[in-house]
Amino acid sequence: MWWSGGLCPQCVLLVCLFVWTDAVPISVDKTKVTPPEEQVQESPQSVDTGLHYDRYLREVIDFLEKDQHFREKLHNTDMEDIKQGKLAKELDFVSHHVRTKLDELKRQEVTRLRTLIKAKQDLEGERGIVVDHQALLKQFEYLNHMNPHTFEVEDLDRLIKSATSDLENYDKERHEEFKRYEMMKEHERREHLKGLDEDGRKKEEEHYEELKKKHADHPKINHPGSQDQLKEVWEEADGLDPEDFNPKTFFNLHDTNGDGYFDEQELEALFTKELEKIYDPKNEEDDMLEMEEERLRMREHVMNEVDSDKDRLVSMDEFLVATKKKEFLEPESWETLEQNQAYTEEEMMEFEEHLAREEQDLKQKSDQLQQQKQELERQQEQLNAQKQELQQAVEHMEKLKTQRVEPPPEIKVLDSDGGNAIPAAPEHSQPLPPGHLQDTPHS
Ligand SMILES: [Ca+2]
Numbered sequence: 001m002w003w004s005g006g007l008c009p010q011c012v013l014l015v016c017l018f019v020w021t022d023a024v025p026i027s028v029d030k031t032k033v034t035p036p037e038e039q040v041q042e043s044p045q046s047v048d049t050g051l052h053y054d055r056y057l058r059e060v061i062d063f064l065e066k067d068q069h070f071r072e073k074l075h076n077t078d079m080e081d082i083k084q085g086k087l088a089k090e091l092d093f094v095s096h097h098v099r100t101k102l103d104e105l106k107r108q109e110v111t112r113l114r115t116l117i118k119a120k121q122d123l124e125g126e127r128g129i130v131v132d133h134q135a136l137l138k139q140f141e142y143l144n145h146m147n148p149h150t151f152e153v154e155d156l157d158r159l160i161k162s163a164t165s166d167l168e169n170y171d172k173e174r175h176e177e178f179k180r181y182e183m184m185k186e187h188e189r190r191e192h193l194k195g196l197d198e199d200g201r202k203k204e205e206e207h208y209e210e211l212k213k214k215h216a217d218h219p220k221i222n223h224p225g226s227q228d229q230l231k232e233v234w235e236e237a238d239g240l241d242p243e244d245f246n247p248k249t250f251f252n253l254h255d256t257n258g259d260g261y262f263d264e265q266e267l268e269a270l271f272t273k274e275l276e277k278i279y280d281p282k283n284e285e286d287d288m289l290e291m292e293e294e295r296l297r298m299r300e301h302v303m304n305e306v307d308s309d310k311d312r313l314v315s316m317d318e319f320l321v322a323t324k325k326k327e328f329l330e331p332e333s334w335e336t337l338e339q340n341q342a343y344t345e346e347e348m349m350e351f352e353e354h355l356a357r358e359e360q361d362l363k364q365k366s367d368q369l370q371q372q373k374q375e376l377e378r379q380q381e382q383l384n385a386q387k388q389e390l391q392q393a394v395e396h397m398e399k400l401k402t403q404r405v406e407p408p409p410e411i412k413v414l415d416s417d418g419g420n421a422i423p424a425a426p427e428h429s430q431p432l433p434p435g436h437l438q439d440t441p442h443s
């Protein structure tokens, strides 16, 4: 029995489940294990495990709202800029950050997943192996306040399930993001065409078709994960004799971190040779973002085929079983990305309608800002006029003081309503020093 102390496994499991279903810090009674000072210091980040995808989405939204660069751009952009796609470039700039954040999140997830699977292995394997609970707890800080003394295999299974489903969401989000990217690209192309005359449009369309053809013209792509594909890596990347191809040796060579599994990154690295047949960063017709989407498709395909226990890792056993299958030895041809358009025309129309609505919103905001600006300018002008009049009055009085000339009775200073706020100095009175107003009794 791994459980010790007074905690029953069911109780801890129930609390665990409760935590997993919600990324928001929960209000369980922490006082038994956590002193109040620590609760105050606890930031949302330290409580969150990072396993929850919605937390990531919140971060992206925060990021967009906080990003001064983007906000300024949004306010300073006029309609012409938007039509020319300048704002879209700014959005690209933002989505670059979004991608970086996604990648960072993914690295964290994979590390956690690996730790969990290792711990599960230790528990299931030889008796006598003690799981390092402190190390595990460090990966899942939110469990600290429940202070579990130990995990059972089923607890780890649940955590693994939670981590893998978050990674699935990650892939889904990547596909969606890619689709939006492709639609934005097409939108900008269509907008550009609208601005051309008939001759220019024809030339542009011809050039576009030419580039598409050039991109599609590449050597045959091996089916990802097939014997042909792996043999090419074996021969060209590893520099080994194709006659000597051995799946076990291949696995050990490409299990880069030596943990006995192919993880997603290790699998994706295997496709670089294939991808280089289609994509070259120097070519105008090859879009490197599309290359990354193709890499993702290839990895997903191989994972689907080979990872039979669905823990998003390919064990040596799973790999060896796959190398005996018919699909490995005699694979079908692989349909590349350009043979499958990422979006339907219907989706494209919807996307363009969405952009038009956004454009409308931006225009409204920009009109409001323009009005505010005009109002501020009007107020500024009024203030300037008042200031000038006051200055003239003061100058005149100073002049009177030095030259001892009687002031003309009709000099008046206007207040903000245009009324006579400051009556001029009456005859025979003594002029005051600069900066002082005459204190005359009101009639
Ligand atoms: Ca590995």
Ligand SMILES: [Ca+2]
Residues within 6 Å of the ligand: 307, 308, 309, 310, 311, 312, 313, 314, 315, 318
């Ligand atoms: Ca597996």
